[in-house]
Amino acid sequence: MVSVAMDKIVFHEPVFVGDLISFWCETLRIGTTSITVKVTVEANRYNDPNEKVLVTEAQVVYVNLGEDRKPTPIVRRAV
Numbered sequence: 354m355v356s357v358a359m360d361k362i363v364f365h366e367p368v369f370v371g372d373l374i375s376f377w378c379e380t381l382r383i384g385t386t387s388i389t390v391k392v393t394v395e396a397n398r399y400n401d402p403n404e405k406v407l408v409t410e411a412q413v414v415y416v417n418l419g420e421d422r423k424p425t426p427i428v429r430r431a432v
Contacts, residue, residue: 354388358414366408371399374408386424387416 368374375395382389394409419425 354415354417356413357387357416360412360414362409362411364409366396366406368394368396368408369399372396373399373402381412383427383429385426387414388427389414 373396375397377393377395379391379393380388381391390413392409392411392413393407395405396408398404398406416424417427
């Protein structure tokens with residue numbers, strides 16, 4: 354898989370040196386050859402670990418590539 358696009362990147366708050374950063378992902382769509390994921394980034398502030406703030410959000414599109422580097426169908430496996 355390779356990332357081919359980032360859409361709707363929103364920077365809500367700055368990140369400071371010493372902040373603890375967490376990334377959260379949610380699958381929005383699984384297509385034939387691509388997956389769209391929402392990425393949310395939160396920061397626990399270094400001076401107040403109980404303060405959690407939303408700092409960034411984005412949507413990322415990944416495309417599944419074959420050995421020939423062309424889009425290839427995503428194989429879904431039973432869980």
